[in-house]
Amino acid sequence: MNSYLKKYGLTEFFEQEATLYNGLFLARITEQHRDLYKVIGEQGELNASISGKLAYSTENQLNYPAVGDWVMIDRIDGATGNAIIHHVLRRKSMLARQAAGTAKVEQAIAANIDTIFICMSLNADFNLRRIERYLTIAWDSMATPVIILTKADLCDDLQQKMNELSSVSMGVEVVACSSENEYGYQAINAQIGQEKTIAFVGSSGVGKSTIINHLMGRDVLATKKIREDDDKGRHTTTYRQLLLLPNGGIVIDTPGMRELQIYTGNLSKSFEDIEEIAAKCKYSDCSHGTEPGCMVRKAIEDGLLSEERFKSYQKLQREISYDGLNSRQLENEKINRMFGSKAEMKQTLKRFKDRNSR
Ligand SMILES: Nc1nc2c(ncn2[C@@H]2O[C@H](COP(=O)(O)OP(=O)(O)OP(=O)(O)O)[C@@H](O)[C@H]2O)c(=O)[nH]1
Numbered sequence: 001m002n003s004y005l006k007k008y009g010l011t012e013f014f015e016q017e018a019t020l021y022n023g024l025f026l027a028r029i030t031e032q033h034r035d036l037y038k039v040i041g042e043q044g045e046l047n048a049s050i051s052g053k054l055a056y057s058t059e060n061q062l063n064y065p066a067v068g069d070w071v072m073i074d075r076i077d078g079a080t081g082n083a084i085i086h087h088v089l090r091r092k093s094m095l096a097r098q099a100a101g102t103a104k105v106e107q108a109i110a111a112n113i114d115t116i117f118i119c120m121s122l123n124a125d126f127n128l129r130r131i132e133r134y135l136t137i138a139w140d141s142m143a144t145p146v147i148i149l150t151k152a153d154l155c156d157d158l159q160q161k162m163n164e165l166s167s168v169s170m171g172v173e174v175v176a177c178s179s180e181n182e183y184g185y186q187a188i189n190a191q192i193g194q195e196k197t198i199a200f201v202g203s204s205g206v207g208k209s210t211i212i213n214h215l216m217g218r219d220v221l222a223t224k225k226i227r228e229d230d231d232k233g234r235h236t237t238t239y240r241q242l243l244l245l246p247n248g249g250i251v252i253d254t255p256g257m258r259e260l261q262i263y264t265g266n267l268s269k270s271f272e273d274i275e276e277i278a279a280k281c282k283y284s285d286c287s288h289g290t291e292p293g294c295m296v297r298k299a300i301e302d303g304l305l306s307e308e309r310f311k312s313y314q315k316l317q318r319e320i321s322y323d324g325l326n327s328r329q330l331e332n333e334k335i336n337r338m339f340g341s342k343a344e345m346k347q348t349l350k351r352f353k354d355r356n357s358r
């Protein structure tokens with residue numbers, strides 16, 4: 001096997017697949033820009049674009065090459081111009097999300113990830129529902145999730161949080177860590193196999209870049225603090241979307257992956273008032289419809305909360321719960337919305353059948 005590409009995660013599976021394409025060369029996508037890709041071939045990095053035929057035959061956005069994909073290109077020497085990507089090899093896993101502004105079109109964020117590090121901080125960001133959502137996304141991608149709890153130094157009830165977490169983590173490895181004293185960093189390293197590809201997801205500011213920098217042994221990513229000081233910001237500077245770790249292992253960190261989190265985090269902030277009222281509803285999963293003891297409806301009736309504000313909260317909430325979910329999850333979401341839950345849906349369907357068979 002080509003030892004150079006092996007460092008970039010090449011396995012026998014892909015090498016075998018590649019033999020189907022005579023005369024073309026194997027490469028892995030390391031960066032994606034609008035129409036231009038960076039790929040790593042057996043002789044190093046080169047620019048690439050997709051062939052007209054591939055673009056033409058690719059109706060589904062999902063099948064466009066994404067960072068992490070293994071592809072077949074027409075050359076290994078960039079001196080003769082951009083390489084042309086002719087085929088995308090079958091993926092072992094894929095992280096996808098709804099394309100911005102559309103409900104139906106799905107987009108690949110990254111491909112062929114072995115492990116997804118779901119990062120959540122042990123202070124403000126700690127939220128079991130959020131973990132559940134990320135776990136669903138991770139399982140759906142076919143990669144293995146690992147939960148990384150960050151900022152342990154800012155938490156004084158670690159054991160309690162770990163206990164709470166165990167009710168939703170269901171056998172997934174959990175690692176607590178802190179950048180303060182590098183607590184837990186050894187355990188994180190132990191979760192990274194040789195030539196395995198890792199992706200980091202989680203809310204903004206939980207410390208993903210901090211961990212990646214530590215793994216790299218140098219500051220390759222600007223952490224939030226640095227970015228705030230630098231008004232040009234991270235978005236204008238180019239950065240690597242696929243990083244080789246010095247200890248083996250590969251990190252994929254695409255802009256799309258960072259965006260996966262934006263919406264989950266912000267709702268509570270912008271609607272703190274409603275969430276505060278809702279916390280007092282009789283039922284913790286109150287939908288603020290016709291349930292007894294709903295404090296949100298009461299606040300609206302009492303003129304303490306405007307109906308409009310509540311409506312926009314609900315609307316945003318619906319959009320948020322769609323963001324980042326793929327079609328199968330979306331289907332489940334719709335079922336949940338219509339029937340409350342799958343169990344309830346089954347009940348309803350059963351009642352319906354019973355009635356019709358009578
Ligand atoms: N106290 C404490 N602060 C931390 C820890 N890890 C990271 N931070 C701080 O948290 C802030 C955000 O960290 P980042 O690594 O930039 O977070 P991020 O998840 O990469 O954020 P995005 O790039 O926006 O997705 C920085 O100011 C870090 O110094 C930790 O373990 N303990």
Ligand SMILES: [Zn+2]
Binds near residue numbers: 287
């Ligand atoms: Zn309510």
